[in-house]
Amino acid sequence: MEPRSxxxxxxxxxxxxxxxxxxxxxxxxxxxxxxxxxxxxxGGERLRGGTEKPPTLAFAMLNSNKRAVSLDLKEPRGRHLxxxxxxxxxxxxxxxxPGVLDRLGIGAELxxxxxxxxxxATATGFGITGPDRDQLAMDHTVQAMSGMISVTxxxxxxxxxxxxxxxxxxxxxxxxxxxxxALVDRERSGVGATVEIxxxxxxxxxxxxxxxxxxxxxxxxxxxGNGPLGLPxxxxxxxxxxxxxxxxxxxxxxxxRRLAREMGKPELGExxxxxxxxxxxxxxxxxDALVGAWVRERTREEAWQAARAxxxxxxxxxxxxxxxEDPHMHERGALxxxxxxxxxxxxxxxxxxxxxxxxxxxxxxSPLAGEHNREIYGGWxxxxxxxxxxxxxxxxx
Amino acid sequence: MEPRSxxxxxxxxxxxxxxxxxxxxxxxxxxxxxxxxxxxxxGGERLRGGTEKPPTLAFAMLNSNKRAVSLDLKEPRGRHLxxxxxxxxxxxxxxxxPGVLDRLGIGAELxxxxxxxxxxATATGFGITGPDRDQLAMDHTVQAMSGMISVTxxxxxxxxxxxxxxxxxxxxxxxxxxxxxALVDRERSGVGATVEIxxxxxxxxxxxxxxxxxxxxxxxxxxxGNGPLGLPxxxxxxxxxxxxxxxxxxxxxxxxRRLAREMGKPELGExxxxxxxxxxxxxxxxxDALVGAWVRERTREEAWQAARAxxxxxxxxxxxxxxxEDPHMHERGALxxxxxxxxxxxxxxxxxxxxxxxxxxxxxxSPLAGEHNREIYGGWxxxxxxxxxxxxxxxxx
Numbered sequence: 001m002e003p004r005s006x007x008x009x010x011x012x013x014x015x016x017x018x019x020x021x022x023x024x025x026x027x028x029x030x031x032x033x034x035x036x037x038x039x040x041x042x043g044g045e046r047l048r049g050g051t052e053k054p055p056t057l058a059f060a061m062l063n064s065n066k067r068a069v070s071l072d073l074k075e076p077r078g079r080h081l082x083x084x085x086x087x088x089x090x091x092x093x094x095x096x097x098p099g100v101l102d103r104l105g106i107g108a109e110l111x112x113x114x115x116x117x118x119x120x121a122t123a124t125g126f127g128i129t130g131p132d133r134d135q136l137a138m139d140h141t142v143q144a145m146s147g148m149i150s151v152t153x154x155x156x157x158x159x160x161x162x163x164x165x166x167x168x169x170x171x172x173x174x175x176x177x178x179x180x181x182a183l184v185d186r187e188r189s190g191v192g193a194t195v196e197i198x199x200x201x202x203x204x205x206x207x208x209x210x211x212x213x214x215x216x217x218x219x220x221x222x223x224x225g226n227g228p229l230g231l232p233x234x235x236x237x238x239x240x241x242x243x244x245x246x247x248x249x250x251x252x253x254x255x256x257r258r259l260a261r262e263m264g265k266p267e268l269g270e271x272x273x274x275x276x277x278x279x280x281x282x283x284x285x286x287x288d289a290l291v292g293a294w295v296r297e298r299t300r301e302e303a304w305q306a307a308r309a310x311x312x313x314x315x316x317x318x319x320x321x322x323x324x325e326d327p328h329m330h331e332r333g334a335l336x337x338x339x340x341x342x343x344x345x346x347x348x349x350x351x352x353x354x355x356x357x358x359x360x361x362x363x364x365x366s367p368l369a370g371e372h373n374r375e376i377y378g379g380w381x382x383x384x385x386x387x388x389x390x391x392x393x394x395x396x397x
Numbered sequence: 398m399e400p401r402s403x404x405x406x407x408x409x410x411x412x413x414x415x416x417x418x419x420x421x422x423x424x425x426x427x428x429x430x431x432x433x434x435x436x437x438x439x440g441g442e443r444l445r446g447g448t449e450k451p452p453t454l455a456f457a458m459l460n461s462n463k464r465a466v467s468l469d470l471k472e473p474r475g476r477h478l479x480x481x482x483x484x485x486x487x488x489x490x491x492x493x494x495p496g497v498l499d500r501l502g503i504g505a506e507l508x509x510x511x512x513x514x515x516x517x518a519t520a521t522g523f524g525i526t527g528p529d530r531d532q533l534a535m536d537h538t539v540q541a542m543s544g545m546i547s548v549t550x551x552x553x554x555x556x557x558x559x560x561x562x563x564x565x566x567x568x569x570x571x572x573x574x575x576x577x578x579a580l581v582d583r584e585r586s587g588v589g590a591t592v593e594i595x596x597x598x599x600x601x602x603x604x605x606x607x608x609x610x611x612x613x614x615x616x617x618x619x620x621x622g623n624g625p626l627g628l629p630x631x632x633x634x635x636x637x638x639x640x641x642x643x644x645x646x647x648x649x650x651x652x653x654r655r656l657a658r659e660m661g662k663p664e665l666g667e668x669x670x671x672x673x674x675x676x677x678x679x680x681x682x683x684x685d686a687l688v689g690a691w692v693r694e695r696t697r698e699e700a701w702q703a704a705r706a707x708x709x710x711x712x713x714x715x716x717x718x719x720x721x722e723d724p725h726m727h728e729r730g731a732l733x734x735x736x737x738x739x740x741x742x743x744x745x746x747x748x749x750x751x752x753x754x755x756x757x758x759x760x761x762x763s764p765l766a767g768e769h770n771r772e773i774y775g776g777w778x779x780x781x782x783x784x785x786x787x788x789x790x791x792x793x794x
Contacts, residue, residue: 004582004586004588004590007578007579007581007582007590008578008581008582011581020602020605024602027602028574032578056609056612057605057608057609057611057612057613058605058606058608058609058627059609061602061605061608062602062605108753126725127725127729127731129728129729130725130726130728130729131724131725131728132725133725135705135712136708136709136710136711137710138646138648138710140625140633140644140646140710140712141644141646141710141711141712142712143644144635144642144643144644144712144713144714144715145712145713145715145720145723146715146720147715147716147717147719147720148559148560148561149623149635149642149644149714150560150714150715150716150717151560151561151717152549152557152558152559152560153550153551153557154550154551154554154555154557157551158551158635158637158642159635159642159714160549160550160551160557160620160622160623160635161549161623161635161644162545162549162559162560162563163545163547163548163549163559163604163607163618163620163621163626164545164548164603164604164605164606164607164626165603165604165605165606165626166559166563166567166603169567169602169603170563170566170567170570172602173567173570173571173574173599174570174749174750176574177425177570177573177574177577177750178750178751178752180574180577180578180580180581181404181405181429181577181750181752182404182752183577183581184404184405184408184577184580184581184584185401185404185405185752187581187584187585188584189401191401191754193401193404193752193753193754194752194753194754195750195751195752195753196751196753197749197750197751198729198731198749200726200731201726201729201731201746201749202570202749204720204726204731204732204746204749205417205421205424205458205459205566205569205746206561206562206563206566207560207561207562207717207720208417208454208455208458208459208561208562209455209561209562210560210561210717211454211455211458211717211721212453212454212455214454214717214718214721215453215454215740215743216454220716220717220718221560221717222716223557223560224560225557226546226557226558228537229560229561229562230455236537238541238546238555238556238557238558240555245541245546245555245556246541247537247538247540247541247546247558249535249537249538251535308532311533312533313533313534313535313537313538314533314538315532315537315538315539315541315542316541316542317541317546317547317556318541318542318543318544318547319544319547319617319618319619320544320547320548320604320607320608320611320617320618321611321617322544323542323543323544323601323604324608324611326542327528328523328524328527328528328529328530329527329597329598329601331526331527331528332524332526332527332595332598334524334595334597334598334601335601343612346612349598349601349602352571352594352595352598352599352601353571353574353575353578353592353594354575354592354593354594355575355578355579355582355590355591355592356505356590356591356592356593357588357590357591
């Protein structure tokens, strides 16, 4: 069978997405074949870290396979150009604070009037309605408001946030889902849509097991260390090896019996203290002591390979350098060594969305700030060279 | 304007999704208007917690607005029925371990041959190819392998996992995105697709700022407490109030000046030790001491409201009971009080995907195990009552 074309070929995206959340949405669109035009303020968006030096690796990761134009939305002529872009585009993505584009007079209503087929997509921390709408939102504050921080950290110690910007990424991929859903609808109805996600809402299902527990017991957990938010089910922990840490979880009694055999103590598999989940939950400290002692005498790799061979769910606690060099992810093309034109050789991720019938797109270096001004404003919108020079001179583009 | 119909109306989903990941994918599909037929083994999927008592709240959260049939895929006649379902469906979702359906003889190849318009969607921990494909995957092991555990926890102390099942939910929503993308493609090509996501890959962008830092310094972070994975930018922390915790983050110097004024020390805004991000980063301990002292003398609510009024990004560290009762989320309809037919009055979440032009679907209670066997196998597939009785008697359905 011939490889298929990319699933979103022919879809043009006007991308006001910034930093992580909006940029991730449009990255997913670009890697599925959409033509993404990244619109940045002159000087580039914040995540570039300036235009005098190469961009940050995060910027390069999130902006592969996009084109870039510069545009000052504070200028009336800049806003006019945005409307012209939206008139010709299929999707507009933005993750400004709620109401920012409305106040500039270029909100969803006006843009959809200019282009009834436009899908206007907005991602915010807490949504575009409701009493907390104007609460300032970053990943950090959303982690606090969503409950994430309250359940993370060591038992009996202060709460800590989950490392990284998971709320941003969760929000970004939810917005992607909403946009593509509206594209399905538009194929039939011919009409665009306004789609919205809030980071806070995108986090809620993460705690489903804790909500079950709360429903049964009326108690909400504090930080749970390396155990589950729901019912205890030891071994479910992170154990210290001689040179690192290993995560182990026995979901079934058979997992436990296999682990007991691997530890050289097959009798523990039938021991009434440990024979099923309930028994092990009552003897959690002993379970952890037994498993902990076994792991402690081994390197992380030895314990992992032993558990793996025995078909016990386990995994090394890898640091990010190890993840970046993970042979498995490289073999799958999820990570690729790319010669980025500004950064030189770096490891860049492809999209997590895989379409088996199409050849994955080659990863293209992130664009320079304003790199495609002539191509887009001249070639696509039809502005003359004289107009372009004037817009440049006046700092509009 | 008339409210529109739901964007995925007319799309039928054969849903083998279980526990969190696959069930979340099909929940998003159901709430966007697809007709989701949940296929469970007789006795119900694991997350129900048995069929003799009401389901877990997590099950109710994840399975609203679905229909349910029972089906034993270990039985040849069960597999035959699955093929018949797939022949009539648009999408098949599964999150079994890689190769499980292939080994049963009902993998993507066979089902897509039976129905060339079918979108076959699979979510696994590490993907359906590559050396780690058969590594046993749960949220816990994926958190370890993706680097999440390595960066979470207090500085200088052992790593801890992020609370909840974020890897499952991230994987589930990525799979949703892939499915709907394939639906867009099918509207044009008329042909189905195989789409895939891996939980591990879905996590990678969460650590974008840490990868930037690694690129610059060659160092990967260990647990970072409540600070950022990227460049230090105090105040960026969780501070203890008299009755709880408050997250504060100053992204701009203006945020810091506002906070200094609110703390009654406007001079700190201009103090050379704190005047910009770099200076504050060099004096992080002092910044945290100053902000910490201010928060400590207040309740969480007082400090939050003061920061909020001053337009400083801050948020209370809420426990999950508070999140479940959040007035903002209830006002937006993100959370709703529903009289679930088995659980009675509970709080259930709607989908984070919002389509402003359509009236959101009313939340319908999760189905009973096998509730729609007659409707689907009889009404849709056309089996006779005698055949249904026989299949029931033999435990196939």
